[in-house]
Amino acid sequence: MSLIEPKILSVIEVTKLIKQEIELSPWFKDILVRGEISGVTKSGAGHYYFTLKDEKSVLPCVLFRRFRGRESVSVELKHGMKVIVSGSLSVYEQGGKYQLKVEEVFPEGLGRLHLLAEELKQRLRAEGLFAEEKKRPLPPHPRKIGVVTSPTGAVIRDIVTVARRRYPNIEILLSPALVQGSQAPASITRALADLYAQSDVDVIIVGRGGGSFEELNAFNQEDVVRAIASSPVPIVSAVGHETDFTLADLAADQRAPTPSAAAELIVPRRDELCQRVDILMERAEVTIARQMQNLRDSLTRIRTHTYLCNPRLLIEGKIQQCDELTAKLWQHGPAKLTKSRPELNLSQRRLALAVGGLVRTARQEIQHKNDTMTLNITRMIERARAAGENQAGRLNALSPLKTLARGYSVCQDYTGKVITIFSQVEPGQDLRVRLARGELGVKVIEIKGEEKP
Amino acid sequence: MSAPKNNKPTYEEAYNRLEEIVRKLESGEAGLDESLSLFEEGIKLSRICNERLNEAEARIEKLVRQADGEIMREPFVIEAEEDECDDELPF
Numbered sequence: 001m002s003l004i005e006p007k008i009l010s011v012i013e014v015t016k017l018i019k020q021e022i023e024l025s026p027w028f029k030d031i032l033v034r035g036e037i038s039g040v041t042k043s044g045a046g047h048y049y050f051t052l053k054d055e056k057s058v059l060p061c062v063l064f065r066r067f068r069g070r071e072s073v074s075v076e077l078k079h080g081m082k083v084i085v086s087g088s089l090s091v092y093e094q095g096g097k098y099q100l101k102v103e104e105v106f107p108e109g110l111g112r113l114h115l116l117a118e119e120l121k122q123r124l125r126a127e128g129l130f131a132e133e134k135k136r137p138l139p140p141h142p143r144k145i146g147v148v149t150s151p152t153g154a155v156i157r158d159i160v161t162v163a164r165r166r167y168p169n170i171e172i173l174l175s176p177a178l179v180q181g182s183q184a185p186a187s188i189t190r191a192l193a194d195l196y197a198q199s200d201v202d203v204i205i206v207g208r209g210g211g212s213f214e215e216l217n218a219f220n221q222e223d224v225v226r227a228i229a230s231s232p233v234p235i236v237s238a239v240g241h242e243t244d245f246t247l248a249d250l251a252a253d254q255r256a257p258t259p260s261a262a263a264e265l266i267v268p269r270r271d272e273l274c275q276r277v278d279i280l281m282e283r284a285e286v287t288i289a290r291q292m293q294n295l296r297d298s299l300t301r302i303r304t305h306t307y308l309c310n311p312r313l314l315i316e317g318k319i320q321q322c323d324e325l326t327a328k329l330w331q332h333g334p335a336k337l338t339k340s341r342p343e344l345n346l347s348q349r350r351l352a353l354a355v356g357g358l359v360r361t362a363r364q365e366i367q368h369k370n371d372t373m374t375l376n377i378t379r380m381i382e383r384a385r386a387a388g389e390n391q392a393g394r395l396n397a398l399s400p401l402k403t404l405a406r407g408y409s410v411c412q413d414y415t416g417k418v419i420t421i422f423s424q425v426e427p428g429q430d431l432r433v434r435l436a437r438g439e440l441g442v443k444v445i446e447i448k449g450e451e452k453p
Numbered sequence: 454m455s456a457p458k459n460n461k462p463t464y465e466e467a468y469n470r471l472e473e474i475v476r477k478l479e480s481g482e483a484g485l486d487e488s489l490s491l492f493e494e495g496i497k498l499s500r501i502c503n504e505r506l507n508e509a510e511a512r513i514e515k516l517v518r519q520a521d522g523e524i525m526r527e528p529f530v531i532e533a534e535e536d537e538c539d540d541e542l543p544f
Contacts, residue, residue: 141464143509151515157531160513169507174515174529194516194524270506277468277502280475284495287478291488 012093019091022098028089032115033059033100034108037081048077052085052100060099061085067103082108114213117220121247129229130250136234138254138266141273142202144171145266146195148188149207151176155259159205162263167270173201179208184218189227196232204231205262206248207238216240219248228252238262326350404436422449464505471498
């Protein structure tokens with residue numbers, strides 16, 4: 001029995017201590033390990049578990065899915081594959097084992113060049129040269145395509161063939177470059193600069209055919225990568241084959257797996273562009289035709305409308321309405337009138353019409369009476385005239401001339417005084433005797449007469 | 454770099470405007486007069502599009518650096534068939 005109580009650790013406490021030691025140590029962070037892949041399994045979640053081994057030991061490794069998308073990790077992990085992996089050591093607590101969290105996998109044998117490229121990639125990435133937000137979209141309708149590649153070989157020919165098939169009158173401007181060998185980086189950089197100085201180039205393809213990592217090395221050189229990243233127009237890299245990745249691909253706006261694919265990405269199909277325009281115009285024509293037809297239809301509808309064909313119907317309705325309103329007007333009196341100005345206006349008009357009618361009737365009556373009166377007066381006058389004539393006849397009958405005509409005569413003195421009494425004359429006086437026709441001058445010879453009592 | 458040398462619209466500009474016109478026609482917002490003038494503009498735009506698609510000259514050129522450092526353009530002729538055979542059969 002010891003006096004000092006021994007410190008007893010739990011299993012997890014031991015594991016955590018080890019985890020701390022390992023994960024905080026700079027020795028196990030971002031290390032490169034060479035070995036052979038063994039026992040690869042892929043979890044349902046998409047993570048890879050394998051063991052890296054050499055003749056003397058084994059190292060458990062995990063490659064999480066999130067690193068799988070990286071270009072350098074696109075190689076398929078296979079049993080027996082000799083690789084160099086990069087990553088950091090970690091401890092898996094539940095399993096009580098340490099493992100390498102792998103971030104990059106490089107096939108063995110690439111050696112120094114590959115590691116240099118790897119180092120450059122980290123540096124340029126940190127600088128933001130490959131940033132996604134720097135990527136520009138390709139022009140939808142490029143007129144002139146610049147190409148930086150070898151003037152000999154399949155690349156330029158493939159690009160021209162594909163481009164012309166898609167767009168027969170496409171313009172291509174080649175800026176020739178050596179794409180392999182020690183002169184290649186300077187040559188590519190200069191060819192790019194020459195093309196950048198041309199003002200009519202809309203988009204650029206930079207590329208070469210497939211080859212080994214060493215053959216593609218020019219496209220992993222810092223000058224070339226920076227030159228590509230500085231392109232004034234969108235630039236597409238087409239280096240090697242589908243599986244070849246270079247830093248040029250990361251610096252370009254877009255990566256094409258092959259030069260032919262680059263041409264297909266960049267060059268639109270001219271017939272498709274023509275067709276797009278035709279389709280739009282077809283839609284426009286159909287729409288216009290339909291609109292015109294609709295208008296024509298509604299015009300026909302209007303033309304054949306009952307009211308237009310028989311406008312009297314329209315008025316009849318209004319007349320009836322008007323009558324009804326007038327009737328209401330008389331029924332409900334002025335109180336209702338104020339309620340509806342239009343009704344009032346209508347009624348006023350109706351009223352004016354009615355008053356006009358009354359006036360006209362009265363005027364006609366006056367005229368009629370006037371006429372009657374005139375007629376009566378005329379008749380009266382005529383009657384009076386007729387009566388007058390009758391009396392004149394009678395007067396005529398009383399006339400002394402008529403008496404004379406019956407044989408009587410009138411005796412007058414020469415002053416014109418009618419002699420009616422014997423005492424009016426003296427013997428020997430000259431008198432005038434008026435006959436029915438003519439006069440006699442006579443002398444009084446004898447006077448006979450008796451004095452009336 | 455693709456700046457047009459004059460004020461004529463590019464294919465894309467003409468096409469985009471044409472698309473806008475067709476959308477407007479199809480929306481039924483425009484009256485007959487406006488529709489007809491839009492349609493007329495559409496016809497002009499489609500002509501511009503076709504002009505743009507036909508105006509390139511199918512030229513293939515290459516840049517050549519002169520002795521004095523000046524850069525010239527020369528017609529570029531693709532190599533004969535035997536080069537292709539060399540490329541594709543490297544052994």
